[in-house]
Amino acid sequence: MELIEKERRRLLQSAARAFGLSGVIIAAVCLSLPGVVDPDVLPSVLILLAGQAGSLVMVGRSGHLGWVALTIVLGCGALALAQLPWGQSTSLALSTSLAPLGAAGLGAVGMVLSESTGRWLLWAGGTLVSSLLVATAGPTSAFFSTSAIATLAGWVITLIIGLWVTVGVQRAVRRIENIGRAHHLERQASETEAQRRQSARLLHDTVLATLTLLAHSGVGVTAAALREQAGEDARLLRQLRLGSTPMPQFSGVYSLEPVAETPLGTTLESVKQRFLRMGLSVRWHGSGQVLLPSDVLDAFLLALAECLENVRRHAGVDEADVTITQGDDVLRAVVTDAGVGFDPSEVAAERLGFTESVVARLHDVGGNARVFSTPGAGTTVILEVPR
Numbered sequence: 001m002e003l004i005e006k007e008r009r010r011l012l013q014s015a016a017r018a019f020g021l022s023g024v025i026i027a028a029v030c031l032s033l034p035g036v037v038d039p040d041v042l043p044s045v046l047i048l049l050a051g052q053a054g055s056l057v058m059v060g061r062s063g064h065l066g067w068v069a070l071t072i073v074l075g076c077g078a079l080a081l082a083q084l085p086w087g088q089s090t091s092l093a094l095s096t097s098l099a100p101l102g103a104a105g106l107g108a109v110g111m112v113l114s115e116s117t118g119r120w121l122l123w124a125g126g127t128l129v130s131s132l133l134v135a136t137a138g139p140t141s142a143f144f145s146t147s148a149i150a151t152l153a154g155w156v157i158t159l160i161i162g163l164w165v166t167v168g169v170q171r172a173v174r175r176i177e178n179i180g181r182a183h184h185l186e187r188q189a190s191e192t193e194a195q196r197r198q199s200a201r202l203l204h205d206t207v208l209a210t211l212t213l214l215a216h217s218g219v220g221v222t223a224a225a226l227r228e229q230a231g232e233d234a235r236l237l238r239q240l241r242l243g244s245t246p247m248p249q250f251s252g253v254y255s256l257e258p259v260a261e262t263p264l265g266t267t268l269e270s271v272k273q274r275f276l277r278m279g280l281s282v283r284w285h286g287s288g289q290v291l292l293p294s295d296v297l298d299a300f301l302l303a304l305a306e307c308l309e310n311v312r313r314h315a316g317v318d319e320a321d322v323t324i325t326q327g328d329d330v331l332r333a334v335v336t337d338a339g340v341g342f343d344p345s346e347v348a349a350e351r352l353g354f355t356e357s358v359v360a361r362l363h364d365v366g367g368n369a370r371v372f373s374t375p376g377a378g379t380t381v382i383l384e385v386p387r
Contacts, residue, residue, distance in 0.1 A: 008169045016111040017060025023104020030097035048078040072126040075106040079133035095138040099147040102130040103154025110158030127155040280312040286324040299365040300385045306357040307335045315339025333383040
């Protein structure tokens with residue numbers, strides 16, 4: 001969206017430069033005709049017009065407000081200088097020659113003055129001064145002369161063009177954002193439904209089939225085969241709990257990647273994707289490309305997943321940060337959120353979720369866990385396991 005906004009500014013700047021330069025060139029040609037401007041004054045007027053043309057070129061390149069102000073100052077200076085000596089050079093030919101300069105050469109900057117209050121004030125000042133200067137060049141010095149009205153119209157029209165482009169682009173950006181959000185929600189719903197169906201098929205092919213055999217006392221199946229099948233099912237459930245997606249080889253059999261040989265960073269990505277599907281965006285920081293013993297890796301990832309599940313359920317936010325650091329003998333994960341927080345001392349003793357699923361699990365492999373939280377200030381959990 002930022003790119004669209006940048007292109008909008010570039011379009012208006014380029015249009016202002018082209019329109020303004022055309023007005024300056026036409027005015028320079030008209031003022032150079034014999035008898036329109038005092039010959040002694042004409043060189044100075046042309047120098048100012050050349051400076052104005054240069055500032056318009058810079059308006060098209062940078063759009064800095066200083067170049068816009070310089071364009072207005074030089075243009076108004078040329079309008080005033082062309083009328084020297086005052087009261088003697090006013091004529092219909094002079095006012096007609098100055099009209100392109102006021103309407104286009106100066107009015108063009110109205111395209112880039114439609115964004116803020118400060119720019120509107122500069123537009124109003126430029127409009128008033130240039131219209132008055134063009135009006136005084138006429139034989140009647142009437143503000144409602146054709147040249148003065150043309151100058152005023154040029155400023156108004158360019159401002160309207162700038163506003164129209166700005167509003168149109170903003171409306172288009174909002175619609176693009178709405179389409180993007182709708183697409184994201186639809187894709188997320190499709191992925192969730194596909195995951196649900198995959199999980200249902202997987203459980204039907206494995207765990208439920210094993211439970212059915214057990215319910216019928218394993219009729220027709222040896223005890224060794226039942227133990228082997230139950231072991232495969234346990235490994236499968238463990239992979240699912242860690243966020244992996246086992247791939248089916250054929251009915252009832254799924255390929256399982258040995259976790260003990262998996263880099264931690266790869267497994268963390270699986271955990272991240274799992275919670276993203278459930279609506280929690282996890283930002284990872286630090287390096288996770290290390291290997292851990294299978295039992296330590298299991299405890300670490302399951303404790304980490306439980307912390308993220310607590311964020312998803314209780315923190316009231318949809319984002320969390322996980323920072324992974326490693327020393328010579330310790331791997332550390334810091335889970336933080338900016339949610340509602342809580343007072344750890346007020347957690348009831350009978351609530352064993354964090355105590356058993358995180359603290360006790362890490363203690364079993366020689367690790368530990370600490371939690372820091374304050375109501376209204378978010379929660380930080382530090383997990384440590386030996387390498």
